[in-house]
Amino acid sequence: MSTQSYLELWKLTKSYPSPKGEAVIVKDIDLRLKQGEFVTVIGHSGCGKSTVLMMVAGLTSITSGGIILAGKELDGPGPDRGIVFQSPSLLPWMTAFENVMLGVDQVFYTADRVEREQIAEYYLTLVGLGDAMHKRPGELSQGMRQRVGIARAFALAPKMLLLDEPFGMLDSLTKYELQEVLLQLWRREKTTAMMVTHDVDEALFLSDRIVCMTDGPEAGIGDIIEVPFERPRNRLEVMEHPEYYPLRERLIEFLEVHAHRKAPTVVPETAPAISKAKEKVEPELVS
Amino acid sequence: MKWIQRLGLDAVLLPLVGVFMCLIVWSGISGKSVTTKTKDDWGDVVTTTKRTGISADLPGPMETWEKSRSYILNPLAKRGELDQGILRFTWLSLTLVVQGYLIALVVGTPLGFCLGLSKTFGKMFDPIFQILRPVSPLAWLPLGMVLFLSAKIQVPGFGAYTASELAAVFTIAICSMWPTVLNTAVGVRAIPQDYLNVAKVLKLSPAKTLVKVLIPATLPYMFTGFRLSLGIAWLVIVAAEMLTGRPGVGGFLWQQYNALSYSHIILCILTIGVVGYALDRLMSFIESRLRAA
Numbered sequence: 221m222s223t224q225s226y227l228e229l230w231k232l233t234k235s236y237p238s239p240k241g242e243a244v245i246v247k248d249i250d251l252r253l254k255q256g257e258f259v260t261v262i263g264h265s266g267c268g269k270s271t272v273l274m275m276v277a278g279l280t281s282i283t284s285g286g287i288i289l290a291g292k293e294l295d296g297p298g299p300d301r302g303i304v305f306q307s308p309s310l311l312p313w314m315t316a317f318e319n320v321m322l323g324v325d326q327v328f329y330t331a332d333r334v335e336r337e338q339i340a341e342y343y344l345t346l347v348g349l350g351d352a353m354h355k356r357p358g359e360l361s362q363g364m365r366q367r368v369g370i371a372r373a374f375a376l377a378p379k380m381l382l383l384d385e386p387f388g389m390l391d392s393l394t395k396y397e398l399q400e401v402l403l404q405l406w407r408r409e410k411t412t413a414m415m416v417t418h419d420v421d422e423a424l425f426l427s428d429r430i431v432c433m434t435d436g437p438e439a440g441i442g443d444i445i446e447v448p449f450e451r452p453r454n455r456l457e458v459m460e461h462p463e464y465y466p467l468r469e470r471l472i473e474f475l476e477v478h479a480h481r482k483a484p485t486v487v488p489e490t491a492p493a494i495s496k497a498k499e500k501v502e503p504e505l506v507s
Numbered sequence: 508m509k510w511i512q513r514l515g516l517d518a519v520l521l522p523l524v525g526v527f528m529c530l531i532v533w534s535g536i537s538g539k540s541v542t543t544k545t546k547d548d549w550g551d552v553v554t555t556t557k558r559t560g561i562s563a564d565l566p567g568p569m570e571t572w573e574k575s576r577s578y579i580l581n582p583l584a585k586r587g588e589l590d591q592g593i594l595r596f597t598w599l600s601l602t603l604v605v606q607g608y609l610i611a612l613v614v615g616t617p618l619g620f621c622l623g624l625s626k627t628f629g630k631m632f633d634p635i636f637q638i639l640r641p642v643s644p645l646a647w648l649p650l651g652m653v654l655f656l657s658a659k660i661q662v663p664g665f666g667a668y669t670a671s672e673l674a675a676v677f678t679i680a681i682c683s684m685w686p687t688v689l690n691t692a693v694g695v696r697a698i699p700q701d702y703l704n705v706a707k708v709l710k711l712s713p714a715k716t717l718v719k720v721l722i723p724a725t726l727p728y729m730f731t732g733f734r735l736s737l738g739i740a741w742l743v744i745v746a747a748e749m750l751t752g753r754p755g756v757g758g759f760l761w762q763q764y765n766a767l768s769y770s771h772i773i774l775c776i777l778t779i780g781v782v783g784y785a786l787d788r789l790m791s792f793i794e795s796r797l798r799a800a
């Protein structure tokens with residue numbers, strides 16, 4: 221096993237049968253992640269980012285190609301990959317602690333109970349839930365629930381972390397906080413991570429490399445951007461880095477090119493006029 | 508009306524008004540005994556008692572109360588097998604219902620899980636369930652009799668069961684099972700994919716998946732099924748006791764009908780209704796407790 225590729229996606233293809241023949245969602249994705257690397261995938265909604273991530277997670281079947289993690293070809297889901305989804309998918313009848321313990325019990329079944337409890341408590345404390353770990357998801361805020369999700373993923377001591385828009389449903393303040401939490405834990409654990417996001421700033425702040433996917437059908441990798449900011453990163457320093465805005469421009473341009481490539485003529489010339497008219501109407505509607 | 512609401516009286520007062528109105532309608536259509544004295548051709552006084560009214564033989568509210576009061580005021584009396592206080596009868600009926608109901612839960616819940624989890628199982632048995640579900644208890648009971656005709660089952664602590672008792676338990680069980688089966692299945696199918704993914708990712712064993720994910724996720728649906736099942740189990744009691752001649756609310760009802768004591772039929776109907784309502788409340792209470800826990 222070379223350290224050059226810890227995770228390797230090899231000609232990864234996914235298609236669904238459809239009435240008009242096979243609908244190819246993603247095609248021939250080749251991607252290699254180094255151990256400890258943080259890679260973010262961006263692309264337009266519906267291009268197949270989640271599909272790729274779910275295939276790595278083993279929750280969606282692979283049509284063709286393969287995935288190799290730590291020298292072994294993956295086959296189905298397993299606790300060696302910690303997953304954080306957009307919704308934290310905690311079991312609502314268990315407390316935060318019990319949710320984390322469910323995984324810890326599975327992975328560290330040889331350890332005794334006290335040790336396992338310590339592991340769960342440790343990670344819950346690291347994500348800032350030291351006081352709230354015995355509450356049920358229903359009693360926690362959205363942000364706190366996502367913290368539990370992050371703690372649960374890390375507590376498995378996974379080979380890889382898979383994150384699908386983990387902060388997509390949070391307000392920007394909570395989002396910033398949780399990005400810091402994630403970054404700290406990731407640095408501490410040195411876990412290889414693959415994340416999907418729509419947020420260009422989030423991608424730049426967190427990742428080592430950003431993979432830009434082209435639009436589907438038959439989506440592939442359009443561009444890979446190296447993010448040169450030094451670690452540990454500080455949000456302000458990153459934003460003041462001379463490379464920050466050029467990179468940001470490049471990402472946005474990439475996304476825009478792919479947005480307009482498909483339907484440049486759909487936007488009518490009169491669109492601004494309509495939206496202005498709407499703006500004028502709005503106060504009347506309010507009153 | 509505002510002041511009634513403000514005093515919180517509407518919760519008590521309005522139902523009372525409703526009951527009162529029903530009593531008026533009941534009085535209106537029920538019959539009365541009218542005694543007339545006439546002199547016949549020979550000059551003797553002849554008293555004739557005749558019932559008159561829209562439904563001449565239906566006893567009115569007061570008459571029902573007069574005839575039933577001994578059963579209600581002495582609810583635990585036992586004057587004979589088929590002449591007992593109303594609570595005694597209720598108790599006898601309840602013990603039978605509970606036995607059938609528990610069997611329904613024990614059999615129905617796993618069936619529901621299989622139905623919800625396995626498409627193959629569903630395809631195999633769903634048509635059968637759909638056909639058996641609407642069959643009336645009156646139809647099941649004779650089959651139960653046949654089924655247990657030669658059976659003599661000795662259950663420690665309960666004593667011996669006769670064929671008719673077994674048939675009654677069987678009927679209650681098979682009639683009340685379906686809501687549990689179907690609701691459990693619906694609940695299992697409605698488990699969010701997210702929860703199942705958690706089980707898959709963590710590679711939980713089948714047993715652990717069942718205990719930690721499937722059952723808790725299905726519990727609200729299961730309980731809806733349990734509640735509906737209990738309602739049906741209680742509904743079946745009259746049919747079961749009527750046909751088997753077992754003492755209980757339903758048996759008493761049938762016997763009193765044959766004895767032309769129509770007041771007692773009404774007493775039994777009201778008892779069955781009140782007990783059924785109480786059982787439903789009890790299940791809702793347990794359900795809400797469970798949800799809060």
Ligand SMILES: Nc1ncnc2c1ncn2[C@@H]1O[C@H](COP(=O)(O)OP(=O)(O)OP(=O)(O)O)[C@@H](O)[C@H]1O
Nearest residue numbers: 236243245263264265266267268269270271272436
């Ligand atoms: N089970 C399925 N059957 C058929 N098509 C599917 C199925 N699941 C997903 N797709 C299609 O695959 C495409 C990619 O979906 P995917 O969820 O991966 O997109 P995404 O890039 O994650 O989008 P978003 O940014 O909105 O989350 C979509 O066009 C979707 O319609």
Ligand SMILES: [Mg+2]
Nearest residue numbers: 269270271384
């Ligand atoms: Mg997605």
